[in-house]
Amino acid sequence: xxxxxxxxxxxxxxxxxxxxxxxxxxxxxxxxxxxxxxxxxxxxxxxxxxxxxxxxxxxxxxxxxxxxxxxxxxxxxxxxxxxxxxxxxxxxxxxxxxxxxxxxxxxxxxxxxxxxxxxxxxxxxxxxxxxxx
Numbered sequence: 001x002x003x004x005x006x007x008x009x010x011x012x013x014x015x016x017x018x019x020x021x022x023x024x025x026x027x028x029x030x031x032x033x034x035x036x037x038x039x040x041x042x043x044x045x046x047x048x049x050x051x052x053x054x055x056x057x058x059x060x061x062x063x064x065x066x067x068x069x070x071x072x073x074x075x076x077x078x079x080x081x082x083x084x085x086x087x088x089x090x091x092x093x094x095x096x097x098x099x100x101x102x103x104x105x106x107x108x109x110x111x112x113x114x115x116x117x118x119x120x121x122x123x124x125x126x127x128x129x130x131x132x133x
Contacts, residue, residue: 024033059065067075
């Protein structure tokens with residue numbers, strides 16, 4: 001039995017079929033099972049909570065427990081243990097010294113200069129790709 005609505009469109013086209021929300025859905029890329037995912041999430045939350053509860057309960061914030069353990073040595077001043085970036089990247093900079101010696105003079109700090117380089121290199125790459133293909 002088909003009932004007609006305006007413009008001759010059948011109401012049956014608008015009916016959404018019943019769907020079992022607990023059944024897994026085969027998508028072609030795998031199975032989507034919302035109940036299984038919900039159960040896995042709840043199980044993960046329970047496991048995390050149990051691990052949290054087994055933690056040390058004698059910890060007090062703002063006490064000696066917050067200080068790092070340095071094998072019994074006193075904690076040095078923050079400035080004494082700070083590693084400067086120039087020291088951290090020394091080996092990297094020495095390995096690429098030839099490259100940096102050529103690039104650093106081109107560094108101006110002006111955004112329009114960088115945009116010109118970006119457009120020029122992009123145009124060069126497009127020309128090379130166009131010639132090779």
